[in-house]
Amino acid sequence: MGRTILHVDCNCFYASVELLHHPELRGKPVAVGGDPEARHGIVLTASYEAKHRGVKTGMALWQAKQACPEVIFLPPRMDLYLRFSRMANEIYAQYTDLVEPFGIDENWLDVTASAGIKGDGMTVAREISDRVKRELGITVSIGVSFNKILAKLGSDYKKPDAITGMREWEFREKAWPLPASDLLYVGRSTTAKLYKLGILTIGDLANAPEELLHAHLGKMGSILWVFANGYDDSPVKAENVHAPIKSIGNSTTTPRDLENDQDVKIVLYLLAESVGRRLRENGFRCRVVEVSVRDNELYCFTRQHKLDYATNATGEIAEEAYRIFLENYDWTKPIRSVGVRGSDLVNDNYWEQLDLFSSVERRERLRKMDAALDDIRRRFGFFAVQRGLMHCDKGLAGLDAREEHTVHPHGYFG
Amino acid sequence: MSDAKIYVDVKAKFSKDGKLTPTSIVWTDGREYEIQRVKDVCRAASLRAGGAGIRYTCIISGRESHLYYEDNNMWFVERR
Numbered sequence: 001m002g003r004t005i006l007h008v009d010c011n012c013f014y015a016s017v018e019l020l021h022h023p024e025l026r027g028k029p030v031a032v033g034g035d036p037e038a039r040h041g042i043v044l045t046a047s048y049e050a051k052h053r054g055v056k057t058g059m060a061l062w063q064a065k066q067a068c069p070e071v072i073f074l075p076p077r078m079d080l081y082l083r084f085s086r087m088a089n090e091i092y093a094q095y096t097d098l099v100e101p102f103g104i105d106e107n108w109l110d111v112t113a114s115a116g117i118k119g120d121g122m123t124v125a126r127e128i129s130d131r132v133k134r135e136l137g138i139t140v141s142i143g144v145s146f147n148k149i150l151a152k153l154g155s156d157y158k159k160p161d162a163i164t165g166m167r168e169w170e171f172r173e174k175a176w177p178l179p180a181s182d183l184l185y186v187g188r189s190t191t192a193k194l195y196k197l198g199i200l201t202i203g204d205l206a207n208a209p210e211e212l213l214h215a216h217l218g219k220m221g222s223i224l225w226v227f228a229n230g231y232d233d234s235p236v237k238a239e240n241v242h243a244p245i246k247s248i249g250n251s252t253t254t255p256r257d258l259e260n261d262q263d264v265k266i267v268l269y270l271l272a273e274s275v276g277r278r279l280r281e282n283g284f285r286c287r288v289v290e291v292s293v294r295d296n297e298l299y300c301f302t303r304q305h306k307l308d309y310a311t312n313a314t315g316e317i318a319e320e321a322y323r324i325f326l327e328n329y330d331w332t333k334p335i336r337s338v339g340v341r342g343s344d345l346v347n348d349n350y351w352e353q354l355d356l357f358s359s360v361e362r363r364e365r366l367r368k369m370d371a372a373l374d375d376i377r378r379r380f381g382f383f384a385v386q387r388g389l390m391h392c393d394k395g396l397a398g399l400d401a402r403e404e405h406t407v408h409p410h411g412y413f414g
Numbered sequence: 415m416s417d418a419k420i421y422v423d424v425k426a427k428f429s430k431d432g433k434l435t436p437t438s439i440v441w442t443d444g445r446e447y448e449i450q451r452v453k454d455v456c457r458a459a460s461l462r463a464g465g466a467g468i469r470y471t472c473i474i475s476g477r478e479s480h481l482y483y484e485d486n487n488m489w490f491v492e493r494r
Contacts, residue, residue, distance in 0.1 A: 021464040023418060083485060087457075087466070136466050137459025 004121040005236060006109040007143040007151035010088065011160035012107035014045040016138040017084050018074050029071045034061045043123075044076055045280035048160065048258060054361055081306065082246075083284050084136060091131050095124055098236045104244040105154075108148050110236035114268060125163045134160070148311060149184055150175060152324055153202075156182060169231055176203025184228055186222065193217060200227045240269045243284045243359065250274045251339025255395060257296050258335040261409070265322055266396045271340040272318035275412075279312035279342055286310065286342030289320040295333040303328045308358070310346050313366040314373075317342060417493065419463035424481070424489040436470055439491065447474050449481075458482075463492040466474055 010016065014032040019025060020215070024108040028048035032039015032414050036123040043064050054067035064071055072374050085104045092099045095118055098110035110125050118124050121144040132140050139161035143154020146168060163366045166175060180202055181191045193216060200206050205213070206228035213221030226232055279286060287310045294300035303324050311317065321340045329335075354360060376385050390397035423440040451473040454485045458469035460482055465483040482490050 020459060020461070020466065023462065023464045084466070087485070133459075135457040135459060137461055 002146040003110060003112045003147055004115065004124075004143055004175040005151045006111055006121060006125055007145075007148065007155040008088075008092065008107050008132075009141045009143075009155040010085075010132075011139045011141055012045050012047055012140070013084075014076060015050075016083055017081055018077075019047060020137040021080075022074070027070060029055065029068050029073060029288075030083075031055050031061075031064055031071050032074050032076050034073065042050070043236075046071075048253070063149055065325045069079075070113070079278065079281070082245070085137055087179060088132060088140075091128060092244060095128065098238045100237045101242075102152075106152075108151065108236045112254060121167075122148050122163065123163060130162060131162070139157075145171065147230060148230045148234055148236065149227045152184055154177070154181060168230075176201060176206060176228075178207050180224075180228075183224065186224065190220070190224075192216065197211040211253070243282070243347045245289075245345065247343035247345065248275055248278050248286070248340050249290070249339055249341030249343075250278075250280075250282070251292060251337060251341075252355075253337040254335075258338070258396075260331075261326065262392060264325055264329075264335065264338060266338060266393055267338050268321045268325065268399060269314075269318045271338070271386060271387055273314050274323055275340050275342050276312055276314035276317050276370060277377075279345075280370060280374060283346075283348045284342075284345045285312045286317070287346065288342070289317055289324065289408040290343055291321050291324045291328075292335045292339040292341070292343040293329060293335055294327070296336045297333060298336070299333075301328070304343070306344070310350060310364070311363075311371055313363070314340075315366050316363075321336065419460075419465060419490050420493050421488055421490045422481075429479060434483075435470065436483075437490070439474070439481065440474070447475055450476070453478070460490075460492055465490060 011125070015030055018032055019030060027049065030047040031043045031045070031050050037130045041061055043055060043057055043059045043061065050068060052069050055071055059067070061073060081104060089099060089107070092107055092109055095114050096109050096111045100108045101107065114124060118127070120335060125142040125144050129140055129142055132138060140160065141155045141159045142163045143151040143166055144155055144163065145151040145155065145166040150166040150171050154164040157164040157174065164174070176193055178201060180186050180194050180199055183205070185203055186194070194205065197212065197216060199208055205224055208225065210222055210225045213225050215221070217224065249404040252267065252271065253266060258267065282315065286302050286307070288306050290304035292300060292302040305318060305320060305324050309392060317340065373385060386397070420441050420442060424436050425433055425438045426436045426484070429433055429435065435452055435468050436449055438446050440446050449472045452470050454471040456469055457467070459466035460480065465482060465484055467482045470481040480492055484490065
């Protein structure tokens with residue numbers, strides 16, 4: 001029996017969540033991104049009103065302003081979006097345990113086994129769409145198909161707030177006339193290569209001889225041919241250990257230039273507090289710690305190091321960051337700003353092999369300490385409890401850490 | 415934030431079987447209003463106030479109002 005796979009895509013996710021929280025801005029062109037105060041950064045998501053006036057994801061803010069002078073910029077609130085992403089996942093989880101995220105706002109659901117209780121793919125899709133609208137106040141586009149690739153094509157087919165079937169009897173008619181570039185993994189350079197072969201649509205791709213594609217595009221050629229013909233049978237991975245975002249980081253420009261190791265240590269610990277707390281809040285751990293440094297002549301560099309174990313303990317992140325810093329800076333110039341970032345994130349499902357020589361007990365103690373500190377700070381505020389180090393320089397310790405994120409879907413083959 | 419969204423203090427009852435029921439809200443002017451009855455509890459978004467959470471449909475002073483519990487542990491009501 002064929003499978004039933006849904007691909008659920010939250011429309012203009014960040015912008016939709018912001019518009020839900022800003023009723024006064026609805027109907028106006030809104031773009032989420034960058035730091036409007038500092039006038040830099042790029043557009044992460046644009047509302048439909050903004051998109052219609054030429055604002056595109058990835059544009060620099062000044063370009064967006066040029067395309068649409070009345071656009072309203074909102075700074076991103078990643079933690080809010082992660083909350084909404086989790087709430088959406090809770091809804092999906094009521095239909096199947098096979099949910100695979102593709103970035104923060106897209107998910108594949110294998111609802112084959114739910115058919116008896118919840119109905120066929122279209123019925124489940126309608127129910128999910130209605131519930132997300134009612135319970136979260138945002139809209140989704142859903143593709144209903146028998147494999148992941150076509151389900152994703154379906155969710156892209158019609159937006160916003162739409163459901164598109166791409167089932168066995170209809171996908172040729174609906175998907176094949178689409179340009180080849182709509183297919184996952186057909187980017188600009190592949191499109192150009194296909195164009196030279198006279199392949200413009202997904203249908204052209206499906207009907208081209210596989211050997212020809214293989215000869216020109218290598219292994220990827222065969223994969224695309226499989227995709228276009230609806231032969232992809234990759235499973236919806238339930239045991240997904242990747243976090244929906246790539247990294248969580250904080251950076252700050254200090255009120256005075258940093259002049260010695262201790263100054264840097266204070267700021268690194270402060271930043272690690274925030275990175276650790278946000279990792280813990282979202283149930284993530286990082287496997288790589290990254291430090292960025294900018295000196296007072298604006299020369300900057302970043303260095304990263306892979307950890308032996310995934311962690312979200314403030315102490316471990318800070319120690320690692322400080323170690324990386326000591327190894328890589330020679331103090332020829334004072335420092336203007338530093339940043340700490342945890343990347344290669346994994347979620348609570350992640351497991352790893354312990355070795356005999358690391359102290360599991362010490363790590364457990366660190367975990368408990370962080371949990372206690374988080375609790376105290378939640379109840380009494382951030383400054384209710386501080387590390388002794390922070391008393392060495394009150395000016396630096398009072399800094400506000402600024403949030404930064406990178407969000408990219410993980411690869412399809414990951 | 416819109417002015418239709420009002421965060422309020424809430425008194426609530428936690429039953430031993432895990433049910434959370436708000437019993438009164440404190441309005442912005444400091445007056446406390448008793449919740450006479452909770453008619454319905456469900457997850458919902460408030461498009462008017464701008465937010466989403468668990469929605470308690472309450473009878474307060476004989477009138478029906480919506481009280482929302484956001485998952486950041488804050489309660490809000492929609493200004494009439």
